[in-house]
Amino acid sequence: xxxxxxxxxxxxxxxxxxxxxxxxxxxxxxxxxxxxxxxxxxxxxxxxxxxxxxxxxxxxxxxxxxxxxxxxxxxxxxxxxxxxxxxxxxxxxxxxxxxxxxxxxxxxxxxxxxxxxxxxxxxxxxxxxxxxxxxxxxxxxxxxxxxxxxxxxxxxxxxxxxxxxxxxxxxxxxxxxxxxxxxxxxxxxxxxxxxxxxxxxxxxxxxxxxxxxxxxxxxxxxxxxxxxxxxxxxxxxxxxxxxxxxxxxxxxxxxxxxxxxxxxxxxxxxxxxxxxxxxxxxxxxxxxxxxxxxx
Amino acid sequence: xxxxxxxxxxxxxxxxxxxxxxxxxxxxxxxxxxxxxxxxxxxxxxxxxxxxxxxxxxxxxxxxxxxxxxxxxxxxxxxxxxxxxxxxxxxxxxxxxxxxxxxxxxxxx
Ligand code: SF4
Ligand code: SF4
Numbered sequence: 001x002x003x004x005x006x007x008x009x010x011x012x013x014x015x016x017x018x019x020x021x022x023x024x025x026x027x028x029x030x031x032x033x034x035x036x037x038x039x040x041x042x043x044x045x046x047x048x049x050x051x052x053x054x055x056x057x058x059x060x061x062x063x064x065x066x067x068x069x070x071x072x073x074x075x076x077x078x079x080x081x082x083x084x085x086x087x088x089x090x091x092x093x094x095x096x097x098x099x100x101x102x103x104x105x106x107x108x109x110x111x112x113x114x115x116x117x118x119x120x121x122x123x124x125x126x127x128x129x130x131x132x133x134x135x136x137x138x139x140x141x142x143x144x145x146x147x148x149x150x151x152x153x154x155x156x157x158x159x160x161x162x163x164x165x166x167x168x169x170x171x172x173x174x175x176x177x178x179x180x181x182x183x184x185x186x187x188x189x190x191x192x193x194x195x196x197x198x199x200x201x202x203x204x205x206x207x208x209x210x211x212x213x214x215x216x217x218x219x220x221x222x223x224x225x226x227x228x229x230x231x232x233x234x235x236x237x238x239x240x241x242x243x244x245x246x247x248x249x250x251x252x253x254x255x256x257x258x259x260x261x262x263x264x265x266x267x268x269x270x271x272x273x274x275x276x277x278x279x280x281x282x283x284x285x286x287x288x289x290x291x292x293x294x295x
Numbered sequence: 296x297x298x299x300x301x302x303x304x305x306x307x308x309x310x311x312x313x314x315x316x317x318x319x320x321x322x323x324x325x326x327x328x329x330x331x332x333x334x335x336x337x338x339x340x341x342x343x344x345x346x347x348x349x350x351x352x353x354x355x356x357x358x359x360x361x362x363x364x365x366x367x368x369x370x371x372x373x374x375x376x377x378x379x380x381x382x383x384x385x386x387x388x389x390x391x392x393x394x395x396x397x398x399x400x401x402x403x404x
Binding site: 007009023024026027030031034035036037038039040041042043044056057110112113118119120122124125126127154155158159178180181182183185188189190191 | 302303304305306308315318319322323325326327328329330331332333335336337338339342343344361362363364365366368369371372390391
């Protein structure tokens with residue numbers, strides 16, 4: 001699940017009028033808040049100015065103000081500011097104070113380590129490498145990719161992506177798809193070398209074989225026995241077909257076994273739908289090449 | 296100069312010792328700095344603050360996060376490309392570099 005609300009911006013104010021915290025306390029406050037999903041800024045005397053986090057993002061200013069926190073207000077009235085004196089509070093108590101305020105104000109926050117929260121796992125395109133070939137768009141079964149108004153590939157639905165599945169990065173012939181939270185390079189964004197490039201090109205052949213497998217089976221059926229096929233067709237058979245294709249993908253190592261294990265096969269698009277998408281992707285790729293004058 | 300630190304809180308891909316050591320040293324320094332829980336998560340939401348984090352495009356920004364290629368395109372794909380001028384944004388890689396090197400680069404020692 002993706003959190004659509006703007007997280008709260010916390011500012012640790014240590015400029016004029018506030019006593020700086022001890023370095024160890026400062027570290028504890030920062031690390032605890034960060035590990036709970038907050039963004040935290042430190043403002044010191046060297047830069048004693050509160051920067052706006054942006055319209056609509058509430059600001060919580062904390063500091064050792066000597067007993068009373070100053071009342072702050074955004075002159076333009078666009079930012080909601082809360083202040084707290086944290087003098088004498090242990091770092092855990094600072095976190096509690098901020099959490100309580102957030103809950104009381106009914107503000108959502110995507111929190112690391114909390115079950116049901118969305119783990120930011122999604123593809124990131126390196127446009128210095130991407131050739132707009134649309135392989136990723138035709139490969140992904142979950143509508144993560146799309147094209148913009150200029151027919152350029154883009155990642156549209158990040159939160160549709162299956163956590164820990166880097167499969168589409170492996171079908172990209174240009175090694176242009178990264179998953180920053182992946183363990184190994186170059187998928188994690190590490191520099192791409194010639195060996196990677198050769199290996200990735202080989203994987204594309206594997207995926208086109210798998211794709212060919214799905215499509216040729218469909219083609220044979222539709223040409224040789226269109227009517228019989230439609231009568232014979234049952235939800236169970238469609239499911240079996242998808243299972244077989246997915247098993248092949250699993251054997252090839254393109255999709256990790258644990259990702260496949262969690263997939264709800266019944267919710268996957270039908271082979272016809274996959275074929276329709278592939279045709280659509282091919283048309284989009286052609287349109288993109290024509291627009292770029294490389295058709 | 297602006298300093299930005301990413302905690303990478305939703306995954307264990309950045310070594311804990313490195314991210315702790317970098318934050319610890321920043322906290323010991325006299326510098327003002329900004330920290331975020333997870334740049335990837337903000338980029339996925341196209342958080343308005345990404346623009347604020349990069350600043351006006353004139354002030355140099357140093358980001359302690361992960362692979363520079365990943366961070367550059369995360370911002371770009373969230374609609375906030377790095378400034379055209381080379382070197383305005385420098386990404387330091389906590390997955391690969393030592394905490395000491397990163398802190399020296401961040402604080403200009
Ligand atoms: S498969 Fe790779 S090169 Fe092709 S459109 Fe997708 S990201 Fe670009
Ligand atoms: S940008 Fe890099 S360091 Fe930051 S959250 Fe993403 S993967 Fe982690």
